[in-house]
Amino acid sequence: MKNSDSAALDHIETHLDDAIERLFSLMRVQSVSTDPAYAEQCRRAAALLAEELAGIGFDARVAPTPGHPMVVAHYDGPGPHILFYGHYDVQPIDPIELWTRDPFDPSLESRDDGSRIITGRGASDDKGQLRTFVEACRAWKETTGSLPCKITILFEGEEESGSQSLDPFLREHAEELQADFALICDTLMWDRETPGLTIGLRGMAAGEVTVRGPSRDLHSGLYGGPARNPIQLLATILGEMKDKDGRVTLAGFYDGVHPVGDAVRADWDRLGFDGAEYLGEVGLSQPAGEAGHDVLEQAWARPTAEVNGIWGGYTGEGFKTVIPAEAHAKISFRLVGDQDPDKVWAAFEAHVRDRLPADCTAEFSLRGPGSRAITVPSDSAALLATREALDAEWGKSALLGCGGSIPVVNSIRSILDMDTVLVGFALPDDNIHSPNEKYELKSFHKGMRSWVRILGKLGEMADARDAVAAA
Amino acid sequence: MKNSDSAALDHIETHLDDAIERLFSLMRVQSVSTDPAYAEQCRRAAALLAEELAGIGFDARVAPTPGHPMVVAHYDGPGPHILFYGHYDVQPIDPIELWTRDPFDPSLESRDDGSRIITGRGASDDKGQLRTFVEACRAWKETTGSLPCKITILFEGEEESGSQSLDPFLREHAEELQADFALICDTLMWDRETPGLTIGLRGMAAGEVTVRGPSRDLHSGLYGGPARNPIQLLATILGEMKDKDGRVTLAGFYDGVHPVGDAVRADWDRLGFDGAEYLGEVGLSQPAGEAGHDVLEQAWARPTAEVNGIWGGYTGEGFKTVIPAEAHAKISFRLVGDQDPDKVWAAFEAHVRDRLPADCTAEFSLRGPGSRAITVPSDSAALLATREALDAEWGKSALLGCGGSIPVVNSIRSILDMDTVLVGFALPDDNIHSPNEKYELKSFHKGMRSWVRILGKLGEMADARDAVAAA
CATH class of the missing domain: 3.40.630.10 (Zn peptidases)
Incomplete structure (x- = not known):
């Protein structure tokens, strides 16, 4: 017909x-x-x-x-x-x-x-x-x-x-x-x-992590030095989530990530996408994703680990020399291919736990079931x-x-x-x-x-x- | 008389x-x-x-x-x-x-x-x-x-x-x-x-750092991957401020730090100070200061670098997959011996600047003149x-x-x-x-x-x- x-x-x-x-x-x-x-x-x-x-x-x-x-x-x-x-x-x-x-x-x-x-x-x-x-x-x-x-x-x-x-x-x-x-x-x-x-x-796994150290907020004049600072700890843990080439370091993170197929890549090449212009529109010039992948792949076809929010200690006007009892972050992963959101989140939890001193704890709350x-x-x-x-x-x-x-x-x-x-x-x-x-x-x-x-x-x-x- | x-x-x-x-x-x-x-x-x-x-x-x-x-x-x-x-x-x-x-x-x-x-x-x-x-x-x-x-x-x-x-x-x-x-x-x-x-x-040098990346807050669904995340960047920078032995890595940080004299050390030894008990009172068991110095020295005679506050991105209830334009931290250093607060703060600024990608900036505000x-x-x-x-x-x-x-x-x-x-x-x-x-x-x-x-x-x-x- x-x-x-x-x-x-x-x-x-x-x-x-x-x-x-x-x-x-x-x-x-x-x-x-x-x-x-x-x-x-x-x-x-x-x-x-x-x-x-x-x-x-x-x-x-x-x-x-x-x-x-x-x-x-x-x-x-x-x-x-x-x-x-x-x-x-x-x-x-x-x-x-x-x-x-x-x-x-x-x-x-x-x-x-x-x-x-x-x-x-x-x-x-x-x-x-x-x-x-x-x-x-x-x-x-x-x-x-x-x-x-x-x-x-x-x-x-x-x-x-x-x-x-x-x-x-x-x-x-x-x-x-x-x-x-x-x-x-x-x-x-x-x-x-x-x-x-x-x-x-891209799919998504997202949630929150709280890292806890001292049982209460401490004054750094008294405890600064021997007392673990949960902000410092969280910063170290999150910093180590990526390497210098922009790759995510979580164990098994790239399992199920596939390269872009040749046909699709050829279609994308015809778009004449200008990565520098795309970043330039938001004031950036250095692609922050994985080395070896252009801006379009980084945005469309590669997985990410992002800290979407972080907070801890004193954040108001002026200054308090506090060592806080805890520090928090909201984390999300954009997923591609066959990455499993549960496995990715579990790898994140393991990454955090592996870096916790014996006297610190971490609490996780996964937001929703995630999506492939x-x-x-x-x-x-x-x-x-x-x-x-x-x-x-x-x-x-x-x-x-x-x-x-x-x-x-x-x-x-x-x-x-x-x-x-x-x-x-x-x-x-x-x-x-x-x-x-x-x-x-x-x-x-x-x-x-x-x-x-x-x-x-x-x-x-x-x-x-x-x-x-x-x- | x-x-x-x-x-x-x-x-x-x-x-x-x-x-x-x-x-x-x-x-x-x-x-x-x-x-x-x-x-x-x-x-x-x-x-x-x-x-x-x-x-x-x-x-x-x-x-x-x-x-x-x-x-x-x-x-x-x-x-x-x-x-x-x-x-x-x-x-x-x-x-x-x-x-x-x-x-x-x-x-x-x-x-x-x-x-x-x-x-x-x-x-x-x-x-x-x-x-x-x-x-x-x-x-x-x-x-x-x-x-x-x-x-x-x-x-x-x-x-x-x-x-x-x-x-x-x-x-x-x-x-x-x-x-x-x-x-x-x-x-x-x-x-x-x-x-x-x-x-x-101990003396003090303290201030605030703001790390800036994109010119505005971005959505990670669009920009996640190629866009630099200032929280991730700040976390990496602060994480690298200390090594695994609790030593501060800023260049020249320990200039002017002297060991505790034998007489004072002997006086301190007579105090019968119990570092484990001191930490235990605030729920901790692992001294977080420099390896090779006991808890009392870490608290009284060694310098520190502390993140007293950190904030950036979305920190409210629920979740936003934002890549924020900036992230912030309040930092303080407790100083000993002849450490110069201005030199310590300058070393911190250099530590941050050395780690900034070409498209990111950092702004510093030193709080007061510091004290020796x-x-x-x-x-x-x-x-x-x-x-x-x-x-x-x-x-x-x-x-x-x-x-x-x-x-x-x-x-x-x-x-x-x-x-x-x-x-x-x-x-x-x-x-x-x-x-x-x-x-x-x-x-x-x-x-x-x-x-x-x-x-x-x-x-x-x-x-x-x-x-x-x-x-």
Whole structure:
């Protein structure tokens, strides 16, 4: 079956203002998930989306969870079965005084270069991005009367507040949510002209360590010298976590870390990435990662050990010559390949314990179960078809690594046993999670058009097996 | 001339209650120097002392300073000329809820072992201690009609709040305050039975370092790997400040550090100090100072490098995967012998700078000018006479090192060119600077008796030259 997407693409052009207004309507709903005061607004956002999906042919409902509800919708079309995930909740708006406009009063603004941006909380993350997909479904439905694929939609309402209900919900509804693969629109473009297909997401192990020495804070005039200083001890231990070449020294840390494949490396080389410029933008010039790997690999394909916070002793104005009883640090590891978050954290604990004098102790608290890295097969039929559609719309596309993690991709992998194709139209300067969030009108507009094309391409596949098989 | 101290000693016995009441009167004056709200009470404490000294034969006055006033008093007696220093101001009383009684309502309490303690702010530091000397003068005056020495008294009112006015005052009144040597009663006993003669005070160089990397806080999902983490950098730098044997690695750090002399070492050996017990009291068992030096030397006679505070990145509840723009530490060095505080701090700065990548910077702020260590000659006639008097009263005495510094001793040394003999009757558990400060009645009682004997002994010296000459 050959799907013609031209009518749907025309529909996007002629109904752009309507699409913007529908995004604005969703953005006006103050669905801040982390603050219980906004629970009713979260419920309203879910209801709004479910109602809309029902209007374009989905069997849609608001599904309760112990937290904010999910939106679940099914369309029983032809071709492969897609699970599309997005989230309708948004980050808090603090500090409100830094916004140039009410964050829940979205607007379309023109910039000096002639481009236009949609401003307001959720413009990009993830209301703007998820609506590019919904609008593409609408365009197909309103022009052809049907959608070219079988589609299940899952919109979450707790992504910005820890996704407490997500995994239980996926487990409980595993059969209902089962599809051939997943699509997510919550990631970045490479640049303003190049949409991104994210194929690697680093995993994470993170937690806190407290090193304890004396039973109480001591005065260094009395005890300075013979008494162990936990800050000095912690500094030594953390300092020894990396060697002079930027390599992490934890035992077995690099187990499961694989080199970047030649094909992906060649794709990356074509990006023309300038590591010096990338670092220069944040005032740096010396890559701090492992020697022998360029900046892009250090950020996308190599694991890290980071101290994200440290505190101990007297940190106020003036001075106290205290030897504190304890010192603390927050540590996180970004993981790649097959690194096991539990093993990495255990190696960190061993690294600390091995360096403790007999009269000192360490206490660890691992934050959550950690997450493994995700590697999306870069040669699956689904990904290649998606890329073909993106190339048709934009003239090019990029395979991206991602330095961070998107937990839902791990959940879809581990609970539903499905791969995910991540397509993103956001830009690094969208100010997601910050004041003055925006989404390029171009991202929104061409994002909708991209999904029209992607749905068409995917619908051309004979059946589900094609989509997940390697090309 | 031979001074008979028996009448004065008897007077102490028969007037103990009066002496306690005079101490109580002084303690009731809320002379908290750090809080401007108590300025009038500081003035009242100074006036009270000046009035009393005038009553026992001193030419006494309250001398203004830009801060709280000094008390200056002269008695033109025979023998060597002594400058006695004390301070009438006290520490703040916070946290007030931890006091079992109004800190400015002194009382005499009995303990289960039959001993008695004087409780309240200033009981020990320094109102109780300075009054042991004043009461000894009173006893001599009231029983013999005169004092056995020529005495100048200087009571400061800003010791607990930085002594801003002290050095300018000493410079301005250098001639008036000149004596053969100084006596101070603001230090510790060795134990409940053994008064202390403190002969070594460590000096200090202290300040803050800020290490800067990226121009702003970064997200480790984007920049983790290639971006330098200032916390990791600072930890490495501070970790490398000491080697595995507890030695400080700064270049030239040990220049001017001398071994403990054999005579003093022999005196210390007689103390029967138990390093394991000392550390055990604060939950430690492994001496953290330099290998090859026992706990007492580590605390009294060896220099240190301490991190007194460290902070950077996210230190609140939960977790942020931030790579911060900067990290901070407060550092202090306790100095001994002839170590130069400026050179030590410069070596620390060089240690940091040598380890900075080309794209990172460090900013330093040295806190104050630092202080050199003080070594009191342990064989001067003045010290030997004082010790003889202490031995007569207590049966023994101890030459002590002190891990901390007493800035006034440096000021007396550098501005007035005088040595100081430090005699102390305080105990480590006196809770100075803390709630429920106390002074042993025994310390107060035998302290007064000690000064009666010391004044008698010193007065026996033919003239000033004897007092400062080596025995």
